[in-house]
Amino acid sequence: MLRNTKINFFLLPVYTLACLCTFLILSASNLSAQVRMIYWTNDISNDIKNAERDGTGKNTLITGLDFPSGIALNQNTGKMYWADSNNKCIQKSNLNGTGIETIITTAGKPWAIHLDLKSNKIYWSETESSVIKRANIDGTGDEILVSTGVDFVGGIAIDLSNGKMYWTDWELETIKRADLNGLNIETLLEDPDIVARPWGLALDLRTSVMYWVEAGSGSSIKRANLDGSNIVILLDGTAGAWTNGFALDIAAGKMYWTNNNDTAAVRQANMDGTNIKTLVTESEFTGADGIALEFVRTLIPSNYLLLFP
Numbered sequence: 001m002l003r004n005t006k007i008n009f010f011l012l013p014v015y016t017l018a019c020l021c022t023f024l025i026l027s028a029s030n031l032s033a034q035v036r037m038i039y040w041t042n043d044i045s046n047d048i049k050n051a052e053r054d055g056t057g058k059n060t061l062i063t064g065l066d067f068p069s070g071i072a073l074n075q076n077t078g079k080m081y082w083a084d085s086n087n088k089c090i091q092k093s094n095l096n097g098t099g100i101e102t103i104i105t106t107a108g109k110p111w112a113i114h115l116d117l118k119s120n121k122i123y124w125s126e127t128e129s130s131v132i133k134r135a136n137i138d139g140t141g142d143e144i145l146v147s148t149g150v151d152f153v154g155g156i157a158i159d160l161s162n163g164k165m166y167w168t169d170w171e172l173e174t175i176k177r178a179d180l181n182g183l184n185i186e187t188l189l190e191d192p193d194i195v196a197r198p199w200g201l202a203l204d205l206r207t208s209v210m211y212w213v214e215a216g217s218g219s220s221i222k223r224a225n226l227d228g229s230n231i232v233i234l235l236d237g238t239a240g241a242w243t244n245g246f247a248l249d250i251a252a253g254k255m256y257w258t259n260n261n262d263t264a265a266v267r268q269a270n271m272d273g274t275n276i277k278t279l280v281t282e283s284e285f286t287g288a289d290g291i292a293l294e295f296v297r298t299l300i301p302s303n304y305l306l307l308f309p
Helices: 014-029
Strands: 034-042 047-052 059-062 068-074 079-084 089-094 101-105 109-116 121-127 131-136 143-146 153-159 164-169 174-179 186-189 198-204 209-214 220-225 232-236 243-249 254-259 264-270 277-281 288-296
Touching: 034 068, 034 243, 034 254, 034 264, 034 277, 047 068, 047 277, 079 109, 079 288, 089 109, 109 153, 121 153, 164 198, 174 198, 198 254, 209 243, 220 243, 254 288, 264 288
Parallel strands: 068 109, 068 288, 153 198, 198 243, 243 288
Antiparallel strands: 034 047, 034 288, 047 059, 068 079, 079 089, 089 101, 109 121, 121 131, 131 143, 153 164, 164 174, 174 186, 198 209, 209 220, 220 232, 243 254, 254 264, 264 277
């Protein structure tokens, strides 16, 4: 084993070096990202909190907001972004809550947000004005993508490889998708008996499946193919009161969600709906809304020390 060993790559035979590189690549490929921290907004206490992935170590990062809703993380820059709905703005800060900046002032109340880190874009919805918009991640160059056939968009998700944007509409009780520029809108689900008050939304692009939570029908979590076919009810009335935010840890096969009218703020389950756990609780109704996951990836095990010349 290469435990605490300094390797001079210039002195290694070609065959040995090739074997070593293969070993490192295979070792790294067997390691996957895992959740480090959970972040969520609270529209009753008007703050942003985080906790360890098991729910311990809860911290209040930012206070003094006015109905914060959607939240998203950019781990490349160590920033988090959120919609402060009643103040009609989108803000960002460091992950520890310091360095708050307002990057976008909105006409309506911003709600759902989603980051496209490949193109450095931010997508968001606005209630009142009933639109979906996009801008550069620094807030410049905002544009309206969808302005018809939308009302109260609770969740947005992006499929970059196929150039599609998905969203849930809580008021219209629909799930739709369109091209990333807002064109070619398709209604995927619209029967209230099938999709009741949909809110948080996430995509598993490995299996071409979308997951969403429903605040209606006793709070449910469902999944379907990306075209809306093959609907599966994962949790039916057992997800807690008023499910809101939703996020996936696909590598670990876990899903996380928030409850807005419950003493349980954050819950977790397997992606098939089994093994429900309450991770974070509050003494009163939480008002928990948006949720985001911070991941950590270790490419080389800590017991290996590779020093390059």
